[in-house]
Amino acid sequence: MKTSKKRSDCPINRSLEIWGDKWSLLIIRDLMFKKQCTYGDFLKSEEKIATNILASRLLVLEENDLITKLDHPDSKAKVLYQLTEKGIELFPVIVEISLWAEKYYEVPEERKLVLEKAKQNKAAFIEKGIRKMKEGL
């Protein structure tokens, strides 16, 4: 892994340097929905990430402490990935992105209900989401 030079200390920039690509936030999203995922779980997602890209993104996210690896309780052949606190704290970002996209694009039917709840009391929705996720740490 090469150390990419830091472009600036702007918080937007620092964030983009870590997860500013077309895949990383989908991995984070999967972990927010499912709490724990195996490598295979990520590959099953609708967007069909390539296995080498998945491996490289997981590595970057792990190196930056957004996710951690755990032993799978059932099998040594499996690995569980889960969000760290730092990863969980991206929940507000994920919520706002979702709400933005919902305003301008079609959203799958099954997502609409959650988004309604998020809108009704955004702060509470976010706080509760984070609290729930942190229970699993």
Place this chain on the structure above:
Amino acid sequence: MKTSKKRSDCPINRSLEIWGDKWSLLIIRDLMFKKQCTYGDFLKSEEKIATNILASRLLVLEENDLITKLDHPDSKAKVLYQLTEKGIELFPVIVEISLWAEKYYEVPEERKLVLEKAKQNKAAFIEKGIRKMKEGL
């Protein structure tokens, strides 16, 4: 411009398909801070985007109605870029990203004050920011 195939209707995915890269949100950020920017203004930003990348990102953002071009009042040689309503609505995303990064990374001194204000009353801060920006439309 090639039409990239849609990977899924997930709102996170739809968003990433448009601005999921290392530069687009920096352009959006600049426009949120400065309201209107010329091509040269973007090039002056600390992160030093390459001119061809800037041109291609501006085109994508314009094609997706996040920004618009305006005639510069002073000169036909200049072009003004500004956010559309759809672009302005990304403000909550920008705020949450900033707050996330502030928790885990160094932030330039001059940004700290505004981030404090954002934290103190996030909803009001966001609403006011959006309202102000929409005045310029």
Place this chain on the structure above:
DNA sequence: AAATTTACTTGCATTTTGCAAGTAATTAAT
């Protein structure tokens, strides 16, 4: 013991990025 599953890695073609230089249309300076 053999077949399957799981988490990756590898090789290679395609695409995107980044850098440096170039261009065309204004605008400013002489």
Place this chain on the structure above:
DNA sequence: ATTAATTACTTGCAAAATGCAAGTAAATTT
């Protein structure tokens, strides 16, 4: 009026990232 700068890009090319298909090694299942 002519020349020099500005401004907003474009172009060419090397380097890096992405995407696809196939391969591998350890564990698990049959």
